Amino acid sequence: VLQFDEDPDGIRRMVVFCTNIAETSLTIKNTCLIIDSGLVKQPRFDHENRLTVIETVQISRSSADQRKGRAGRTAQGHCVRLYYENDLIRPDIEPEILRASLDRAVLQLIYLELKPQEFPLIDQPEHTVIEASLELLKDLSCIDDEHITKRGKLFAxxxxxxxxxxFLLDTYLERAEILELAVTIVAILAAPGPLFLVGGLTDEEKQIVQNRIADGAKQHDSDLFHFVSIYKKWHIAGALDPECVTQQQNSEYCRKCLQGLDRDDQRFALATQPWVIIECK
Structure with a gap:
């Protein structure tokens, strides 16, 4: 929030830079002007490269209406849109199931003895997307001719x-002594959001932070080991360590890693019963 001097009537003027929270029912008192870029950043799973990317896309008509609604709730307001009305192609937000990875969902359906291709989803993904998930599950030996294997049941x-x-199971079977490291890596990869924060900085400050991150990465053989090192430092020193602020590390991200670490550890301990591991070998 940027706060400006009071106007002649003694009313303080503010500029609020909002994310998608501007599309919720949140009311910011005395908001009288909305400037809508018409854009939003959203994650999308790239089914060809099998990874999630962040895209900047045009908002939907319903999102535009929600943004406009933030002004004029407690006083007369206006909305300035930095795009043409015809740019609003989609009436509603694209359902997440059409943007997310279906690998886990497809495995769960097969585990429940249901056919993913025939399951009556409200928003049906393309047939090729489901087929790609089935191929991945076959490559991981989770299914065999669309029937779940013992390995697949463990993963479910x-x-x-x-x-x-x-990754966890193969580590457990082949290099059990580094299982703790493997669980930490999975928690880091699964935690939402970025590990490093560069928002609210000038271009010069961002460059300094990026150089510092790059220098830290050079001390490790891979990015994963670099991230593990950062997480361990945070875990030992605590979220209020001045170094976390200096390095622009995301304490909230690290807390989510810690929660994920505990959760993944418990899941693995419960799921890897001796008979399951023996039969998965």
Missing amino acids: KLGLDPRYSA
């Missing part, structure tokens, strides 16, 4: 992305 119990489950 873990409730993680099947690729993370495969």
